[in-house]
Structures are given as C-alpha cells and as structure tokens.
Amino acid sequence: MSRRTLRVIGWRLLQVVPVIVLATFAVFGLLQLVPGDPAAVIAGETATAERIVQIREMLGLDLPLWQQYLHWLGGAVQGDLSTSLITGLPVIDEVLRRLPNTLLIVVCALILAISIAVPLGILAATHVDGRVDRFVTSIASLGVAVPNFWVGMILVGFFALNLGWFPTTGAASLTEDPARALWHAALPAIALASSGIAEITRQLRSALIEVLSSQYVRTLQAKGLSQGRILWRHGLKNVSLTLLTVIGLVFNRTLGATVAIEAVFAIPGTGSLVVTSATNKDFPVVQGVVFVLVLIVILCNLLIDILYSVLDPRMNKQ
C-alpha cells in the first residue's frame, strides 16, 4: 500500500467521526419522536402515576435534554447502552448475544447473492438485448419486487415442511456447532438473498454495459485486443468499483430485511429483538439495537471506501 493510500485511509477514518456523532444524535433523538410524555407512553395506559415518575427518573427524562444526551453518550462510549425496561438487563449484552445469529444469515446471504449475481450480470451485459439478457433482467425485476419474507415462507413450506431437508425454525451457534448453524442459516439466507441477487445483477449489468460502450473500450478494440481480454481485464476492473458500492448498499438492505426473515424462521437475532422491544415500548433496547447496527454499517462503508481507494487510482488525488 502506498503512502498516498494510507493517507486517504486516515482521512476517511477522520470523516467517520462526525457521522458517528450524528448517529448518536439520531439514535438519541428517537425518543423525542414519542408524542406527549414519553414516560407515560412507555409506562402504558394503565400505569400508575408512581410508575410514570419512576420511569421518568430511570430514563433521566426529568433532566434537560442536553444532559440526557450527554448521559446517554457517556454510557455509550463505555459500552453501556442502558438497561431494558422489561427485563432490567443491560441492553448491550442482549444485543451482542443476538448479533451473531443475524450476522450469520446476512453474511451467508451476501456471499450467495454475489456468487450468483456476478455471473448473471456479466452474462446479461455481454448479450445485451438478446434472449439471455431478457431472461436475466426479468428474473432480476422479479427479485426486486418479491417480498423477502414471503419467499422465506414458501421455502419453509417446500423444503422444510414438505421435504424436511432443513429445519423450519431456530438457529444454532456458529462457534459451538458450525455445521448445524449453517444448516439452520441456509433457508433464511436464500430468502434474504433474493433481492440482493436482483439488485447486484441489475447494477452490474448496467455498469458493465456502460463500460463496454465507453470510449476507452473503443480504444482497446482499436489496438487489437480480443473481446475476452477487454471484458475480463478492463471491463471487470472498471466495474469492480460499482460492484463495491452496490455490495455496500445490499449489505445495508439485507441487514434491514432480516427483521422479517427472523420472524419467519423464529431466529433470535437483533431483528426480532427490535420488533419485540418496539412493540413493548422498550426504548433503551430499540436505541441500542439501532445504534449497534448503524455502527456496523458505518464500519462496512469505511471498509468499502478503503477498498475503493486501493482499487481506483483516481481516488488518491485528494
């Protein structure tokens, strides 16, 4: 890695700081969206006045807003995301316990999506307007429009209930029993991948078509390179930048889409955690999950930015 690249990486790291600070604002601000008195809403309609006061004190809602924020931030910096209103347990523990289950299916889905979509996208772009292209684009538009969790339901109905090849629900720990964990993750990952495949295929196709009809590809043809060499060497390297961006986007979307998938497969992940806590108005947990997920996405984007600066010589220009 050149010194320039390192400098770019350092610069990117610096740029992440304000985004994280803003993210803490946003996560903290979630509670401000609650109409009326948050404490009363959290306590529920049947709560006594004492319970409301108790909650208000527990959440520090009687303090001025900036103090509340600093208090929350102070905790977050030390890895303390407050405690659950329902269980009374530290939020961070619960989130970290469930996170591996979610990340496992997301990463599996992503790998699956990339390994299917990349060949499809290349195939479509090299046969523009042909039968192959039309077939691939139709599949892709289907994938964008189909609800993930419905695909999950169909998969469960067919492969789990009818054929019994996969378990219908639940998850296993990757560290304790990797094979069983993957076995459990297979169907959810396939269901999750459907929209990722579609998105990556579409974007890769259009990016590759653009590259292949660019002026510099004409130059490459003019100097007598073979079509294969143009595609595999120049086409893919140029398109890899778009691919990276799309993968980042798909990662973000997949992380969101797991929520419904986790419900379908009864996976104890962060998605189901956020749903139950939002339903039960357990706001510290909601804030905790959102904050951790935002951090993960920010880190993922950072990684992509760094890869970008390694791959694209133009990025090092400053």
Add this chain to the structure above:
Amino acid sequence: MVDATSTAPGAALLDVRDLGIAFRTGAGMVQVTRDVTFAIQPGEVVGLVGESGCGKTVTGLALMGLLPKATSRIAGEVLLEGENLIGMSARRLQQRRGAKISMIFQEPMSALDPVFTIGEQIAETLRAHRHVSAREARERGIEALARVGIPEPALRYDAYPHQLSGGMRQRAMIAIAIVCEPRLLIADEPTTALDVTVQAQIVDVLGDLCSRLGMAMLFITHDLGLVAQTCSRLVTMYAGEVIEEGCIDDVLVRPRHPYTSGLLRSLPALAERKSKLPAIPGRVPMRGEMPEGCRFRPRCGFARPPCEAPQPLDRLTSAGQVRCCRHDELELMGVLS
C-alpha cells in the same frame, strides 16, 4: 512534411472503394455514408474534412472495423495492402488493428482506461501483437513515450491517465497507437479538445512520426487550416459523400466543388477584416431528407437542372476526384480571392 507528389498509381496502402454505411435505428435503416472512395499511398498524409455530421468519423471507425456489428451495415471494400477488411473475420481483423492500422481519438481523457497506468496500456498493445517479454515491453513502451515527446518517459510510464495534462494524455494515446509501428494511423480530430499551442505540438509530433516511421496518416478534422498545415492531400465530405479529392495546394487555390469553395471562403482569417463573410446559405440536410441528385444543390449558387441527377465522382486529370457535373465550366474561388 511528406512529398506531395506521391499519387502515382500502384500499390496503394489503403484503397477505399464505394464504402457505404447504414445504421439500424428505431425508424429503420438510415444510410449515413455512400460511395466513399479514396486511396492513401504508403507514407502519405491525407486530410478528411467535413462539417459535423458529414460522416467522416463514422468512415474512420468503419476503416478500423469498429462499428457495432449488430446495428450497422457496411457495403463496399476497404483494402489494406490488398486485403479487404470488410467481411474479414473478427480474429484476423483484430490482428491487423493496432499492428498495421491504428486509430487515435478526440477526447484523450475518455479514450484511455482510467484504472490502468499508461505503461500497462502501451505494453498491452505490444504484447497483443508481438512476442516480447514483460521487460522488453516496458523498454519499448518507454521508448514510444520518448518518441512522442513526453518528458521523463520512464516516470510517466507508471502514471495514470488522470495524472497527466490533456496534451500529455493525447501524446500517450499516440504512443499506444504507434508502439507496434503501424503502416496507417487514423487520427480522428486528435487536437480538437486541445489548445492551439498544444495542438501545434501534437501536430508536430504526428508529422514527425509519419516521416520517421514511414507511416501513412488519415487526418480527420473540421479545420481546414490544420489540413493545409499537415496533409499533402485533401478529401472533402459533405452529407455522407466524398465530394472532392485532390492535392491540398491545388484545392486551396482552385477548389473544384462549390462546397469546398464555400468552406474556404467563409474562413474569417482569410477574409478582409470586418467585411461580410461569404457564408454558405441554408444548412446540411437531415439524414432522412436528403435531396435527390446532388446533395449540395439546395445550398449551391451554381445549381442547374443537370444537378438534379445523381452526381458521379469524376476522376480529374490532375489526379483528383470531384462530384459535381459543372466542375469543368466553373471557375471557383479558393483562399486567394
């Protein structure tokens, strides 16, 4: 820069005969050029001139076999050293491109792959056509960069296109095109995107390369001044047809086609200062609505009834061609009024 009298018949390097190009569009086939006929002798520099949309760039691309096969139809013959490039298999054509016939383009920024170094792009050309080691490719690449006047070629060899200025990029583009020492270079408006002073440098480099490598060049441009400066012969196109061809000094002084004459006379640099410029009335016909017969007829001050018939490309005694039935009787004005 090249001897102007090299029009002797014999083995022409490039012989273009009745080249016609049509594109498939939403509204059916559209004929873009027809009856494009001219020849280039070895080592000769020929200018191909015309206004935008006259089909000069498309002709250049057709000579290289670079028009998309799915959407274009090409008729006629393009003989490069006696071999017809039209209808040649993709593989054989690929072997000719870059080795025997090369092309450079108008926008040096978009014509270079942004994510590969200049050196990689030169070496790639070389290794596609010659069996050279990586090390030898580098040496010859650096040599090519030096040849096109890039200072510190060994350093620039590892630079990316965005790190070079416009003029340097065009030089690098030329280096890529000439590294295999082709017999013919097609230069499509190579200096249009550049400043005059840089243009002068690039034109200089091109002329120098032609004489040193014995390379012929087809210089496609809209700038008659540039043609006068660089070429020995001039081919003028109008509305998809070759309308005049001849030795540059003859055409400038005594054009045989009213359009060429009109073009030359409308140049502000050569008119009296603050005088009314003799402009050509009307505009180039649209592709769908070409007039019957002579295509320049609606704009021509000399049009007569015979002009309504299709005009053949007549050979001239002075080793040129013209597509005008009145070329014998008309005394047309050139740059010296």
Add this chain to the structure above:
Amino acid sequence: MSVISEGVVRRKRRRSRFVAWLAGDKRAAVSLVFLLALASLSVLANVVAPYSPLEQSMDILAPPSAAHLLGTDDLGRDVFSRLVHGGPMSLYASFLAVSVGVLIGLPFGVLAGYLGGWIDTAVSRVIDTILSCPSIVLAIAVTGALGIGLTNSMIAVGIVFSPGLARLIRVQTMIVKGELYVDAARTFGLSTPRLVFRHILPNAIQPVIVQVTLLLATALLAEASLSFLGLGVQPPHPSWGQMLARAYAYMEIAPEQMYAPGFAILFTALAFNALGESLRSLLDPTRRRSD
C-alpha cells in the same frame, strides 16, 4: 403553424407522445392497466367483495370453492374479500409513505443543492448518517416511538425515505443550477425564488418522478413487512402483509393461504417497478436525442 394554436399543438403532441410511449413499451402499458384496475377495485371494494372482510363464519380454513373464491381464513373470513379490502390499505400506505418522503426530502434537497456551502455540508452529513441505518430497522424504531398502526408506520417509512430523496434532489439541483440557462436567466434579472420554480425545479424533477414510482413499490413491500410483523395494519382490518402473517401461523394446515396475498404484493410491486423503469428510459436525456 400559428402561434395562437401553440397550446393546442403542444397538448396534442403530449398526448401522442403518451400513446407512443405505451405502444412502444408493452410492459409499462400492462402495468398501468393493472394499477388502474387495482385502483378502481379499491374504490369499489365494497361492491366487488362478496363478503364483509371482518365477517367471521364457522367455515374455518376452507379451500377455494364457489362460495369462497379463495377459501376462508382461520376465523372463517372470506379470503377474496379480505384481499380486495387489503388493496386500498396497501395503496394508501404506499402513497402516504412516498408523500411524506417527498414532503420532507424535497425542500431539504433543493435547499442544500441550491445554497451549497455549509448548509449543504450539514444536510449531506445528516443524510449520510440516516442512510447508514438499515431502513426497515429505522422504520420500526420510529414506528415504536410514534405508536403502532398503519398511518404511523407509513409516516415512519416516509421519514426513512426522505434522506434518499433529498440526496437525489440535491444532486439534481446542483446539476441544473450549474446549467448555462440558469446563468442566462440570472442575467435577465430573475429573482431567486423565480429561478428555482421556473427553471431549476422543472428540470431537476424528472429523476425524482422516476424514483418516486420505484419507491411506491418499496413502500408497498415495507408495508407488507411491517404489517407482517404486527406493526402496521392492526387486526381485524385486512392488509396483504397481515394476511400473510395469519397464513403463516396456519401454514402446516393450509399452506395455500399464503399464495393469494403474496402474489397480490408481488404483482403490484412489479407494476410500480415496471412503470418506474419505463419512465426512466423515457426521460433519459441520452435517449431523448433521437426523437
């Protein structure tokens, strides 16, 4: 043609362009017809549906029959009627979410793009941050805060859409602001609001229209997900996502229950997407040259 008839000519031309568009793109035409049919079905839901969507019967989880076209659900309610009544819910949800998104995103995007400077930097940073959060998760969190229910959850989805729209509009505004015709208009003495409404917005809005169409599909899927998770439409009212949730609970007994609402979602989303894609290629400036 005389200048007086300019308006007529333009209207005619616009109509013929519309016809030519649909004739040239069968998929868009089919999608448009499908969506129009769905819209009229939604308006006429009470007339079309043979039963009330809430009417329970003893006939539980019945297979399709003449009496119940798509069978009955776990409470003996007619699935077809629930499907028809779910349509307006889904359409309402989609349009609500997208409207909220545009209402928030448009002003911020135009402001940031037109003014530039530190305002732009600030708005862009906020957009980046919100976009860093997985959208459904954020929508769930916001729904939790606003209170569970279809309208609140769709406002939440709209809030989640707004930064993406703002970013698109910001970029478009910046592009158009740099156009020469905007410079020209400034030399004619146009005031800033006039400049924005006369030149910038009309020229910046096209990609937004495309994006809005595509977002309708996204909103539909989001509604389905949220209702499936119990955060959107509340029982006993029907919605496609909520019907899927019920069907899932009884999947081992009556697996066919999950097909009707699933396909309803799929086809509607497909139609919005096809329309959006078609608009995109219609409005693509690189293609417009050729007409």
Add this chain to the structure above:
Amino acid sequence: MNATVPTPTPIVAVERVGVHFPVSGGRTLKAVDGVSLEVMPRETFGVIGESGSGKTTLGRAIICLEKPSAGRILHQGLDPYALSSRELRRHRRRYQIIFQDPNAALDPRMTILKSIREPMDVTGEMPERQRQQRALELMERVGLSPDFASRYPHELSGGQKQRVCIARVLTLRPDLIVCDEAVSALDVSIQADILNLFAELQAEFGLTYVFITHNLGVVAHVSDRVAVMYLGRIVEIGRTEDVVLSPSHPYTEALLSAEPVALPSNLRSHSRVMLKGELPSHVSPPSGCRFRTRCRFVQPLCGEKEPPWRETAPGHWSACHFAGELPIMSGAELHPVKLGGHAAQPEGRA
C-alpha cells in the same frame, strides 16, 4: 444619458479585478488576477486566450455572473455591486452574454418563443401582446422562421439555437453583449453566418461587444481592439492590427504562430515558434512573469520581478520586461491574416 458627455465613459471599466475560487487544501485559484481594461461604446473588444487563461471568468465577471474578489467593475461609471439586489436585477439586464453552447443556454423545457420572451416576461413592463409581437419580430430579424416559435430547443440545429439566444438577448436592448466563444461550437459555414449577423446587429442597434474566443482568425476579423490573456492576466492589449501585425509579447507571438491557416504551402510561413511545455498551475503560478516558464527569451529578471506595462506604440501595451526590444517575428511572418485591406502576406505570392 452619456450622449451629453463629451468624452464617452467606458461601457465597462474593469479595474484591477481578480476572481478567486477556493480549491481543496485551503488554497485559492486565481482565475482572473489583477486585470484592468476599458471597453468604449460601440466598440468590439476582443479577448483571446487559451483554456485556463481566465477569459471566460473575466467575461462572466463583466456581466456580474461572477463577483470580483478584488478590484471593481464599473458599468458606465456605476458599480453594480453598490446597488441593492433589486436594483441590480434591473440594472444587469443591460449587460448580456451569449454562451458558447447554445444548447445548454436554452431551457430544454421551454418553447423557443417562451425562451425569447422570458427576459420581457420577467418584468412584465409591456403588455403581453406587445411582448409576443416583439419576440416574433426579433426572431425574424435574426433569421428564424416563425415556424420555430412553438418548437423545443432539441428540434433545432446549433446555428438556429444560437440565433434564438441572440434574439433573446436583444429583447432587452442591451448596452453590452459578452460573446463567450459564441461561434466556437458551430461549423465553419454557420460560423460565418452568425459573425455576419453580429456585425449587422452592431450597426443596427449600436451594440458594444466583448468578444471572447480562442480563435485568432475570428477575433482578428471582428475586433477593434484586442487583449491577450495568459494564466489569469492580460499580457498584451492594443488595436487589433497592432497586436496581430506587430506583437510585442512573446506569448502573442507563439499564439499567432500556432494558429493553423488554410493557405497553400508556398504562401505559408515556415518559420514557427513552438511553445514548450504546458500551462503551469493556477494555484501556484510562476513568480515574476507568468509566461517565463515557456518563453523563448527568458532572462533571470523575469523570475524576479513582475513585468510592468510598457507602451510600445500609442495604445499598444505589453506586460513584458523587454517589450519592444525582443526580436519577435512580425505578424506577416507568423500569420498571414488580412487586416483592413493591406493584407499581410509573405513573399512569394503565387
């Protein structure tokens, strides 16, 4: 109002104007740096330079599209930036510009008629009918058939669109029009037509032009006086025939030499000045004389001191330490442009 003044006030006076843009790393790019000039009524003032010379920025500053970071611009003795924003909007209508790319200068969503009417519609001073009438008259004046009124810009050719832009500007009865490479994007035959139109309109409406271009032939044909710009500065200024026939700055010499002329080889000059290298960075221009890195006469003094203005002939100024002393080739040797009847032609005319 200036008809009563005995010596006419310049239409535009540019006084030590600089236009600076911030670039990354907290540095500034001085696109225009300390430029002064005056444009007199009914004059055609040419500005020639290569890309990056700052000529376009200067043009934009003259009509208040770019605010000077230094110095000031006076419109007939009046500083437009001293006006309230409302007054400025009214005032600036008399200072207009024609852009290089007529396609980009027209709103693609407006019909031709609407575009032409727009400047009049802004104030609504005239009744609607009269505006319509005037727009149609001007269309005819610039050679556009009324058929075009209800068409959209993409249905017109480049030359026609440029005519639309000209008609649109004329609706304002401007005092000054900046023509920023107004004919560069057009084909030669159409370019001649538009140049003729500019000349006719000048005589008819008493217009003043600032004609910005990189094309020496064009600028020499149309201008009364010309300024040569290099890297944000004016290096030479004077009557067109003086500058073109006897340039006194080495950069002007190189520009003249580089311009290709369509003349047969026996009439073309064969002594050429080939400029070395390329334009230095704007952000950190060379010290002293900015042209010294490419100048064939460069001396140690050039790097130490900024060259002062030297008058080599009445009204002919040059920013070179050695102006008038250098063996610069004459225009006749460099560039056989015809000027005012006595065409400069080298020996050996056929």
